[in-house]
Amino acid sequence: xxxxxxxxxxxxxxxxxxxxxxxxxxxxxxxxxxxxxxxxxxxxxxxxxxxxxxxxxxxxxxxxxxxxxxxxxxxxxxxxxxxxxxxxxxxxxxxxxxxxxxxxxxxxxxxxxxxxxxxxxxxxxxxxxxxxxxxxxxxxxxxxxxxxxxxxxxxxxxxxxxxxxxxxxxxxxxxxxxxxxxxxxxxxxxxxxxxxxxxxxxxxxxxxxxxxxxxxxxxx
Amino acid sequence: xxxxxxxxxxxxxxxxxxxxxxxxxxxxxxxxxxxxxxxxxxxxxxxxxxxxxxxxxxxxxxxxxxxxxxxxxxxxxxxxxxxxxxxxxxxxxxxxxxxxxxxxxxxxxxxxxxxxxxxxxxxxxxxxxxxxxxxxxxxxxxxxxxxxxxxxxxxxxxxxxxxxxxxxxxxxxxxxxxxxxxxxxxxxxxxxxxxxxxxxxxxxxxxxxxxxxxxxxxxxxxxxxxxxxxxxxxxxxxxxxxxxxxxxxxxxxxxxxxxxxxxxxxxxxxxxxxxxxxxxxxxxxxxxxxxxxxxxxxxxxxxxxxxxxxxxxxxxxxxxxxxxxxxxxxxxxxxxxxxxxxxxxxxxxxxxxxxxxxxxxxxxxxxxxxxxxxxxxxxxxxxxxxxxxxxxxxxxxxxxxxxxxxxxxxxxxxxxxxxxxxxxxxxxxxxxxxxxxxxxxxxxxxxxxxxxxxxxxxxxxxxxxxxxxxxxxxxxxxxxxxxxxxxxxxxxxxxxxxxxxxxxxxxxxxxxxxxxxxxxxxxxxxxxxxxxxxxxxxxxxxxxxxxxxxxxxxxxxxxxxxxxxxxxxxxxxxxxxxxxxxxxxxxxxxxxxxxxxxxxxxxxxxxxxxx
Numbered sequence: 084x085x086x087x088x089x090x091x092x093x094x095x096x097x098x099x100x101x102x103x104x105x106x107x108x109x110x111x112x113x114x115x116x117x118x119x120x121x122x123x124x125x126x127x128x129x130x131x132x133x134x135x136x137x138x139x140x141x142x143x144x145x146x147x148x149x150x151x152x153x154x155x156x157x158x159x160x161x162x163x164x165x166x167x168x169x170x171x172x173x174x175x176x177x178x179x180x181x182x183x184x185x186x187x188x189x190x191x192x193x194x195x196x197x198x199x200x201x202x203x204x205x206x207x208x209x210x211x212x213x214x215x216x217x218x219x220x221x222x223x224x225x226x227x228x229x230x231x232x233x234x235x236x237x238x239x240x241x242x243x244x245x246x247x248x249x250x251x252x253x254x255x256x257x258x259x260x261x262x263x264x265x266x267x268x269x270x271x272x273x274x275x276x277x278x279x280x281x282x283x284x285x286x287x288x289x290x291x292x293x294x295x296x297x298x299x300x301x302x303x
Numbered sequence: 304x305x306x307x308x309x310x311x312x313x314x315x316x317x318x319x320x321x322x323x324x325x326x327x328x329x330x331x332x333x334x335x336x337x338x339x340x341x342x343x344x345x346x347x348x349x350x351x352x353x354x355x356x357x358x359x360x361x362x363x364x365x366x367x368x369x370x371x372x373x374x375x376x377x378x379x380x381x382x383x384x385x386x387x388x389x390x391x392x393x394x395x396x397x398x399x400x401x402x403x404x405x406x407x408x409x410x411x412x413x414x415x416x417x418x419x420x421x422x423x424x425x426x427x428x429x430x431x432x433x434x435x436x437x438x439x440x441x442x443x444x445x446x447x448x449x450x451x452x453x454x455x456x457x458x459x460x461x462x463x464x465x466x467x468x469x470x471x472x473x474x475x476x477x478x479x480x481x482x483x484x485x486x487x488x489x490x491x492x493x494x495x496x497x498x499x500x501x502x503x504x505x506x507x508x509x510x511x512x513x514x515x516x517x518x519x520x521x522x523x524x525x526x527x528x529x530x531x532x533x534x535x536x537x538x539x540x541x542x543x544x545x546x547x548x549x550x551x552x553x554x555x556x557x558x559x560x561x562x563x564x565x566x567x568x569x570x571x572x573x574x575x576x577x578x579x580x581x582x583x584x585x586x587x588x589x590x591x592x593x594x595x596x597x598x599x600x601x602x603x604x605x606x607x608x609x610x611x612x613x614x615x616x617x618x619x620x621x622x623x624x625x626x627x628x629x630x631x632x633x634x635x636x637x638x639x640x641x642x643x644x645x646x647x648x649x650x651x652x653x654x655x656x657x658x659x660x661x662x663x664x665x666x667x668x669x670x671x672x673x674x675x676x677x678x679x680x681x682x683x684x685x686x687x688x689x690x691x692x693x694x695x696x697x698x699x700x701x702x703x704x705x706x707x708x709x710x711x712x713x714x715x716x717x718x719x720x721x722x723x724x725x726x727x728x729x730x731x732x733x734x735x736x737x738x739x740x741x742x743x744x745x746x747x748x749x750x751x752x753x754x755x756x757x758x759x760x761x762x763x764x765x766x767x768x769x770x771x772x773x774x775x776x777x778x779x780x781x782x783x784x785x786x787x788x789x790x791x792x793x794x795x796x797x798x799x800x801x802x803x804x805x806x807x808x809x810x811x812x813x814x815x816x817x818x819x820x821x822x823x824x825x826x827x828x829x830x831x832x833x834x835x836x837x838x839x840x841x842x843x844x845x846x847x848x849x850x851x852x853x854x855x856x857x858x859x860x861x862x863x864x865x866x867x868x869x870x871x872x873x874x875x876x877x878x879x880x881x882x883x884x885x886x887x888x889x890x891x892x893x894x895x896x897x898x899x900x901x902x903x904x905x906x907x908x909x910x911x912x913x914x
Contacts, residue, residue, distance in 0.1 A: 093304055093324065094304055094322035094323060094324030095324065095553070097312055097318040097319040097321075097322050098319050098553045098554065099319065099554070102319060102553055102554045102555065103553075105555070106326075106551075106553050108605070109326075109551060109604065109605025109606065109607075110326070110605060111605070112601075112602070112605035112607070113326075113602070113603060113604070113605040120637070126637060138313075138318065139312065139313045139318070167326060167605075168326065169324055169325050169326040169551075169553050170323075170324035170325075170328075170330075171324055286309075286310050288309075
C-alpha cells in the first residue's frame with residue numbers, strides 16, 4: 084500500500100470528497116501510473132482518503148491511500164502527478180504506508196474568524212473562556228439518530244486550543260480528535276456563534292495544517 | 304481567487320462549478336493577449352461542459368496567438384442571488400475577470416428555453432441587454448448554434464449571429480475585431496464590415512416590416528448587408544480540429560466522457576429533424592484517425608468512458624472497424640465504449656456482441672411514430688419488422704430494458720397513429736417473451752412521448768403545432784390503451800413544447816416578450832424548478848402578442864418567413880417537395896441510396912456530400 088501526501092488549496096478547496104477521488108483517479112491515468120483496481124463486473128480503482136475534508140476547507144496535509152502497480156520510482160511520482168493535476172492540488176510525497184490509519188489521532192486546524200469591522204472588543208477572551216469550560220455540549224446532525232441529531236460534548240475532543248486576535252480576525256489554533264469520533268471545527272465555530280453571539284464572525288476560513296499521532300507528532 | 308468569491312462560494316450548491324482551475328483549462332498571461340473572448344453557454348456548467356461544440360471552439364480560439372478564450376456558464380439561482388447581492392459581475396472562469404471588459408462575448412444557442420439565460424447573463428455581466436443600448440466601446444455580442452438558424456427572437460439583443468459551424472468563422476470574427484480595435488473603428492463600422500464575412504448575420508442591418516395580419520411583409524437589408532446569409536461549414540471535416548487535449552471538469556457533468564465525433568450531417572432526411580437538415584452535407588472522419596484521437600483523448604484526460612457521437616452512429620460506414628480498433632485498446636485499459644443514436648433498422652448482432660464486451664446498459668430506439676403510414680410520412684425509414692427484429696436481437700442477447708421514443712402531434716397524425724404506439728409497445732413485449740433467455744427477470748419497456756415542435760429549415764416549417772389541449776387528449780387516449788405492467792408510459796408536458804414552437808419560428812417582435820418575461824423573473828427555463836408558464840403567458844399578454852399565432856398557425860408556402868434571410872444550404876423547393884411527399888406518406892430513400900438534390904453540397908464551389 085502506498086500513500087500520497089498532497090495539499091488542497093485555492094480553487095481546489097471547492098472540490099468535494101467524491102469528486103476529488105474521481106479527479107485523482109483520472110490524474111493517475113494521465114500520469115501513466117497504474118493503480119490496483121477492485122475485481123468484478125465494474126472494476127473501480129482502489130483508492131481511499133482516510134479523513135475526508137469538508138468542501139471549502141484548505142489543507143496542507145491530505146493523504147490518499149492506493150496501491151501503485153509495477154514498482155514505479157516513488158520519488159518521481161509527485162512530479163508526474165503535479166504535471167497533470169488541476170490547479171490547487173499539489174502532491175508533495177509518495178511513500179510506502181507504514182503506520183496504520185488508526186494511529187492518526189489528531190488534526191491541527193487553523194480557523195480564522197473574519198470580522199468586517201474588526202474583531203469585537205472582548206471576543207478573544209469570550210472565545211478563550213468558552214473553550215476552557217469543563218463541558219461544551221452542542222447538537223450535531225446525525226444520520227443514525229431518529230431525531231436527526233445527537234448531543235456531543237466538544238471539550239473532550241479538543242486536545243489543545245489557542246486563541247489569538249489579529250487586526251480584523253481571531254485565529255483559533257485547534258488540535259482536535261481526528262476519528263472515532265472526530266471533531267469538525269465547524270462545530271467549534273457553531274458553539275462560538277451560539278454562546279458568544281457578540282463574537283460571531285462574518286466569515287470563517289478553515290485550514291487543515293497537520294495530521295498528528297497521539298504524541299502530537301506528524302502522522303504520515 | 305477573488306476574496307468576495309471566497310465568501311460567496313461556501314453558501315452555494317456545487318461551488319466547484321464557479322471556480323475554474325480544472326485540469327486542461329487554458330490560462331494565459333493577460334499582458335500577452337490582445338483579444339479576450341467570453342465563450343458563454345446559456346445553461347449550467349454541467350450542461351455546458353458536456354457540449355462538444357463548446358470544447359471545439361474553446362480549443363480553436365485558444366490556439367490563436369494573442370487570443371484568450373474563457374468559459375462562462377449560467378449560474379444557478381443561489382449563485383445568481385449571491386453575485387447580485389455582493390455586486391460581483393459575471394466573470395470568465397479562467398481569469399475571474401469581468402466579461403464586461405472583454406472584446407467579444409459569444410453565446411452558443413442550442414435550445415429556445417435557454418434564451419432567457421442569454422438576457423440574464425448579459426445583465427449579470429453588467430451590460431444592457433439590448434444591442435442598441437450598447438453603443439460601444441464594449442464587448443460585441445455574438446451568437447451561434449442551431450437556434451441561430453432563426454435568430455429573430457434574439458435579434459435586438461445580439462450584435463451578430465454566426466450561422467453554421469463555428470470553427471472558421473469564429474477566427475475570422477476575431478481577426479476583424481482585432482483590426483477594428485487597432486484602427487479604432489466604431490461599433491457600427493465594425494458591424495457593417497462583419498456583415499461581409501460569409502455566414503455572419505447582423506440583425507441591425509435588416510429592416511423588418513409587418514403586414515396587417517401580423518405576418519412579415521418585407522425584410523430589407525441596409526448598408527450592403529447580404530439578402531441571404533448562408534451557413535458556414537468545415538469543408539475538410541476529416542482533418543479539422545478535434546480537442547484531444549481538453550478540460551477535465553473536477554466535478555461531475557452530464558456527459559462526463561470522451562466524445563468522439565464520427566461525422567457531421569445525416570443521410571436519413573427525417574422530415575421533422577432540424578439537425579438532419581441543418582448539418583448537411585455529410586462529412587465523415589477517417590476511422591484510423593478516430594481511433595488515434597479516441598485513444599489519445601482518453602490518455603490525456605484520464606476518462607474511462609468514450610462515446611461515439613454523431614446524428615446516427617450506425618450509419619457510419621466503417622463502424623465495425625472503428626469499434627474493433629477502439630476496443631483493442633479500450634478493453635485492456637478498462638475504458639468502456641458507448642454508442643448512442645443507433646437506429647433500429649441496422650442494429651446488428653455483431654455490433655451488439657462488441658458492445659457486450661464492455662457494459663450492458665439499456666437500449667433506446669426512436670421509432671417516433673406508431674404506424675408505418677405516419678413513419679413514412681415523416682420519412683423515418685424504419686419498419687415495424689426492423690424495430691422488432693432489433694428488439695429480438697437485443698432481448699436474446701440478454702438485454703431486458705428498452706426505451707421507445709415517440710412524438711405526438713406530427714403532421715397528418717390520426718388517433719389510429721396514436722394507438723399504433725400502444726400496439727407497437729405490446730408487440731415489443733411479445734418479442735421479449737418469445738426471445739428472452741431469462742423470462743423470470745422481467746422486462747421494462749418505457750414509452751415516452753413529447754409534443755412535436757415544427758422547426759425552421761425543415762420540411763415541416765410551415766406546419767401548425769397541435770394545441771396543448773389536443774396533445775393532452777392524445778396522451779390520454781394513449782394512456783388508456785397502454786396495457787401490461789411491463790410497459791411504462793412517460794409523457795412530456797406540452798407547455799415547454801408550446802413555447803419552443805413559438806420561439807423556434809418566431810419573429811423579432813417576440814424579443815419584447817422575452818425581455819418582459821425575463822424582467823418578471825424568467826431564467827433557467829429549461830429547469831422545472833424555475834419554469835413558470837404563467838409568467839410567459841403574462842408576457843405575451845403584456846406585449847399584445849398571441850403565442851398561438853406562432854405555434855399553431857399553418858403558414859402558406861408563399862409567406863415570407865421571419866428566418867428567410869438565413870440559409871442552411873438546403874433549398875426551399877426541396878423542402879416543399881418533401882412536405883408534399885409527407886402528405887402522400889411517400890418516403891424519400893436515404894441519401895446513400897440516391898442523392899435527393901437538397902442543395903447542401905453546393906454551399907461551396909466544388910463542395911461535395913459524402914453520404
